Amino acid sequence: MARLSFREQMLRVREDAIVDSVNRLLAEKGFDLMTVDEVAADVGIAKASLYKHFASKEDLAAAAMIRALDRALAQLERLRASQPQPSPLELLKAVARWSMQVQLAGEMPSLPSQNSSLRTSLLHNAAYLHRLTQVSDQLGEWILAAQSDGSLDTALPPELILFTLYARACDPVLTVLKAGGQHSDEQIVEWLLRTCFQGLMTTPAKS
Amino acid sequence: MARLSFREQMLRVREDAIVDSVNRLLAEKGFDLMTVDEVAADVGIAKASLYKHFASKEDLAAAAMIRALDRALAQLERLRASQPQPSPLELLKAVARWSMQVQLAGEMPSLPSQNSSLRTSLLHNAAYLHRLTQVSDQLGEWILAAQSDGSLDTALPPELILFTLYARACDPVLTVLKAGGQHSDEQIVEWLLRTCFQGLMTTPAKS
DNA sequence: GTCTATATCAAGATAGAC
DNA sequence: GTCTATCTTGATATAGAC
Numbered sequence: 001m002a003r004l005s006f007r008e009q010m011l012r013v014r015e016d017a018i019v020d021s022v023n024r025l026l027a028e029k030g031f032d033l034m035t036v037d038e039v040a041a042d043v044g045i046a047k048a049s050l051y052k053h054f055a056s057k058e059d060l061a062a063a064a065m066i067r068a069l070d071r072a073l074a075q076l077e078r079l080r081a082s083q084p085q086p087s088p089l090e091l092l093k094a095v096a097r098w099s100m101q102v103q104l105a106g107e108m109p110s111l112p113s114q115n116s117s118l119r120t121s122l123l124h125n126a127a128y129l130h131r132l133t134q135v136s137d138q139l140g141e142w143i144l145a146a147q148s149d150g151s152l153d154t155a156l157p158p159e160l161i162l163f164t165l166y167a168r169a170c171d172p173v174l175t176v177l178k179a180g181g182q183h184s185d186e187q188i189v190e191w192l193l194r195t196c197f198q199g200l201m202t203t204p205a206k207s
Numbered sequence: 208m209a210r211l212s213f214r215e216q217m218l219r220v221r222e223d224a225i226v227d228s229v230n231r232l233l234a235e236k237g238f239d240l241m242t243v244d245e246v247a248a249d250v251g252i253a254k255a256s257l258y259k260h261f262a263s264k265e266d267l268a269a270a271a272m273i274r275a276l277d278r279a280l281a282q283l284e285r286l287r288a289s290q291p292q293p294s295p296l297e298l299l300k301a302v303a304r305w306s307m308q309v310q311l312a313g314e315m316p317s318l319p320s321q322n323s324s325l326r327t328s329l330l331h332n333a334a335y336l337h338r339l340t341q342v343s344d345q346l347g348e349w350i351l352a353a354q355s356d357g358s359l360d361t362a363l364p365p366e367l368i369l370f371t372l373y374a375r376a377c378d379p380v381l382t383v384l385k386a387g388g389q390h391s392d393e394q395i396v397e398w399l400l401r402t403c404f405q406g407l408m409t410t411p412a413k414s
Numbered sequence: 415g416t417c418t419a420t421a422t423c424a425a426g427a428t429a430g431a432c
Numbered sequence: 433g434t435c436t437a438t439c440t441t442g443a444t445a446t447a448g449a450c
Contacts, residue, residue, distance in 0.1 A: 011433090030321040032239045035425060048428075049434050057426065089408070113379040114237040153401075153409050159387070160398055161407055163380045172320040173370045180366070191367055194360075199406035200368055201296070202360050218415095242443060256416050258445065 015053055015063075018043050022064040026109035031061050031118045058121035062128055064109045069131035072099070076138045088145035089152060089197075092165065095139065096196060099169035100189045104178055110170040136162060168196050222260050222270075225250050229271040233316035238268050238325045265328035269335055271316045276338035279306070283345045295352035296359060296404075299372065302346065303403060306376035307396045311385055317377040343369060375403050 004012065021042040025034045036057050040047040054060045075098050079091050086094065102108045111118055122128050143161050146152040152161065177188045211219065228249040232241045243264050247254040261267045282305050286298050293301065309315045318325055329335050350368050353359040359368060384395045 014433095028321075030319070033321060033323060036427085037425070045433095046435050047426090048436080051427065052433055055427095112237070113382065114235075114240060116240060150409055152407055153405075156398060156402065156407065157390075160380070160384060160402075163383050164402055164407065167378060167380045171374060173367070173374045175320065176370050177367060183364075191363060195363065195367075195371055195406070197406045197408050198360075199402070199404045200359055200363065200371065201404050202357055204411050221415095243445085244443070252415095253417050254444090255418080255446075259415055262445095264444070 018050065018053060018060070019063050019067055022060050023067065023107060023109050026061060026064050027103075027106050030110065031057075031112055031116060034061075036060070056121075058118055061109070061111075061118050062122060062125050065111065065122065066125075066128050066131060068107075068109050069128070069135060071102075072135050073131060073138075076135065080138070087151065088142045088149060091142050092139070092146060092152075093193060093197065096165055096168060097189055097193055099165075100171075100174060100192060101185070103170055103174055104185045104189065108170055139165060164196070168192065225257065225260060225267070226270050226274055229267050230274065230314060230316050233268060233271050234310075234313050237317065238264075238319055238323060241268075243267070263328075265325055268316070268318075268325050269329060269332050272318065272329065273332075273335050273338060275314075275316050276335070276342060278309075279342055280338060280345075283342065287345070294358065295349045295356060298349050299346070299353060299359075300400060300404060303372055303375060304396055304400055306372075307378075307381060307399060308392070310377055310381055311392045311396065315377055346372060371403070375399065 018039070021039055022034075025038060025042065028034075036047055036050060039060065040050050043050070050060070054063065076095065079086070079094055099108065103110075111122065139162055140158060143152065143158045147154045147158065171192065174188060174192060177183060177191075178185065183191075225246070228246055229241075232245060232249065235241075243254055243257060246267065247257050250257070257267070261270065283302065286293070286301055306315070310317075318329065346369055347365060350359065350365045354361045354365065378399065381395060381399060384390060384398075385392065390398075
């Protein structure tokens with residue numbers, strides 16, 4: 001990686017501030033309800049200036065999604081390197097806990113589950129898809145390992161488990177409970193981890 | 208209920224057709240991406256005619272949501288009257304199964320979890336709120352009963368269980384798995400019921 | 415109540431000066 | 433690269449004739 005000139009560093013910092021705002025607004029209101037005017041106002045620059053950095057609203061959102069995936073990848077790497085090495089199930093729980101914490105902090109840019117211009121644009125974004133594949137590959141590896149060692153149910157297809165983990169990372173139950181204001185973030189996360197991995201039913205005592 | 212004139216019956220039928228279209232489009236694309244033009248085209252009447260029946264797009268969606276809740280209430284009533292009376296846990300599972308089936312059939316009008324004009328308008332809609340309360344009351348009753356008889360985890364607050372059931376009724380995992388086209392609807396529903404109530408982990412054998 | 419045609423407005427994107 | 437001012441589009445909603 002070549003050294004950056006002062007000018008390039010300024011550019012980098014400015015764009016980072018933009019992506020910060022987009023990330024937060026995306027987490028708050030979602031892609032459809034977020035307006036480019038809001039982003040510009042939030043960053044404190046004119047809308048036209050935004051468009052000098054990013055060609056479209058979709059590109060803006062894609063940048064935020066890519067950075068979120070980069071952070072996820074960094075987190076996966078930290079977990080993979082942790083000593084003593086946790087079991088596959090513990091690794092997956094740790095990932096789920098981390099993503100829930102990110103969401104509670106209002107920093108999880110959730111893409112709309114329904115079809116939107118964002119989804120189609122992301123499906124043509126190589127940088128995004130590459131990172132998404134990397135995350136899925138690592139999780140898939142742990143899922144298979146957890147099924148092999150008997151901790152995750154082998155009756156469930158691995159892809160179902162993968163999709164479920166993705167879905168729980170932006171579970172609306174988190175938001176609703178936090179909005180209720182009755183419980184601490186930590187308590188909410190532990191409950192949702194419990195329902196994700198053990199379900200709603202009473203856990204039978206292990207024999 | 209007074210007898211309806213022929214004219215009034217025609218009106219009723221027409222409005223029912225409109226709500227049908229709205230319901231389907233709402234399930235397909237969600238509120239924000241559904242346009243009134245689409246609804247009009249789908250019903251086969253002019254947009255201005257739509258606005259003679261419903262004052263706004265929000266009212267249109269509210270009508271669909273209200274009808275969906277009415278169907279849920281009817282389903283709850285059927286379950287409540289079923290003989291022999293199932294256990295509370297079985298009743299809750301039956302509700303979850305039913306709502307998942309409705310969603311897979313493309314007939315579940317999901318409201319956006321994020322704040323939108325629809326959410327705020329629904330919060331001021333007495334007819335909607337009344338039905339939502341009725342549904343929640345019935346489910347809440349069963350949840351408490353299931354916790355009392357030891358089948359649902361008493362460590363979880365009843366409201367968390369209620370929210371979770373609502374969330375699973377429009378779980379994106381359902382849509383994604385169905386889109387994959389690898390599995391039958393029945394199989395998908397059974398898997399998701401399993402993950403909802405027992406979680407992802409291997410179920411320990413009961414002693 | 416239904417239609418065609420139109421008003422209105424919000425939001426994505428751009429022109430052109432500096 | 434940043435700004436102000438403007439273009440353009442698409443979508444909600446309405447006017448007014450029949």
